[in-house]
Amino acid sequence: MHRCLMSFFIGIMMLGLFSCGDGEVAYTPKPRSYPKVDLPERSYQSFKESYCDFTFQYPSFAKVEQDLKFFEGKPKHACWFDIVYPSLNGRIHCSYIELNANKNDTFEKMITDAHKMAKEHIVKAEYIDEYPIRKNNNVSGMVFEIDGPAASPFQFYLTDSVTHFLRGSVYINSRAEPDSLKPIVDYIKVDAAYLLSTFKWKK
Numbered sequence: 001m002h003r004c005l006m007s008f009f010i011g012i013m014m015l016g017l018f019s020c021g022d023g024e025v026a027y028t029p030k031p032r033s034y035p036k037v038d039l040p041e042r043s044y045q046s047f048k049e050s051y052c053d054f055t056f057q058y059p060s061f062a063k064v065e066q067d068l069k070f071f072e073g074k075p076k077h078a079c080w081f082d083i084v085y086p087s088l089n090g091r092i093h094c095s096y097i098e099l100n101a102n103k104n105d106t107f108e109k110m111i112t113d114a115h116k117m118a119k120e121h122i123v124k125a126e127y128i129d130e131y132p133i134r135k136n137n138n139v140s141g142m143v144f145e146i147d148g149p150a151a152s153p154f155q156f157y158l159t160d161s162v163t164h165f166l167r168g169s170v171y172i173n174s175r176a177e178p179d180s181l182k183p184i185v186d187y188i189k190v191d192a193a194y195l196l197s198t199f200k201w202k203k
Contacts, residue, residue, distance in 0.1 A: 037183050040087060044194065052079040052096060053164065057198040059191050061087070067095075076105075079166075083195075088184050090172045092192060097165040110165045114157045117167075118144035133158065137200055145189075153185050154192055158199060168192065 044057040049064060058064070067080035079096035097105050118128060126148035133141040133156070141158040154170040170188050172181050 037088075039183065039187050042190075044198075049079075049081070052081075053202045054166065055200055055202060056195045058083050058195060059085070061085075062191075076101075083191075085188065088172075088188070089174055090170065090184060090188050092168055092170050092188065092195070094166060094168045097167075099159075099161075099163055099165050105165075107159070107161055107165070110157070110159070110167075114142070114155075114167055117169075118146070118155050133196060135199075139199055139201065141196075143196070154189050156192065156196060158196070160201060164201060168195075 040059070040061045043060040045060045047054075047056050047058050047064065049066070051066065063084050063086070065082045065084055066078070067075050067082065070076075070080070075095065077096050077098060079094075081094055083092040083094070085091060097110055099105055099107050099110065118130075128147075129145045131143040131145070133139070133143060138160045139158055140161065141156060144155040146153045146155070152169040152171055155168065157165065157167045159165045170185070170192060172184055172188075174181060
């Protein structure tokens with residue numbers, strides 16, 4: 001009896017696999033899907049921290065955390081901070097350098113370092129796209145969009161070429177596959193782009 005039931009179920013499965021009459025396998029590929037993530041509704045607020053010489057708009061549900069330590073020492077400037085996304089386990093890390101404050105912090109070196117740090121991801125990334133930023137309020141820079149299993153899929157820098165240099169990097173604190181993280185990465189990229197579009201130096 002048991003053997004007859006098994007034969008019956010196998011027969012039903014085979015009928016489902018083959019189309020009628022021609023014997024070809026009837027296969028329909030599944031569309032790519034992503035895990036459901038509850039993304040917050042967008043609204044923005046002004047970044048006006050006293051330890052930074054610029055302002056921009058960032059998400060109302062995010063929080064700003066100033067970096068007070070850098071390995072065993074202190075950051076080069078008080079204006080090092082993270083825009084933290086508590087519900088998405090992500091952040092935008094920002095580090096500010098005052099150009100020519102010492103001989104190692106020249107405009108040329110900061111540009112070179114920014115490109116070098118972005119291209120360190122090329123070993124694992126599928127490609128890196130670069131987009132120049134040019135604004136009318138003495139702000140210029142570059143965006144690096146990195147596709148593939150990179151630690152930071154979106155990076156940028158902004159500068160006035162004389163005094164200010166700000167570098168930013170998006171990080172997701174998860175070991176999940178890039179496809180699984182894509183909805184979160186894409187969501188934070190939009191916020192990063194809005195940061196860039198609303199960015200202004202205070203002086």
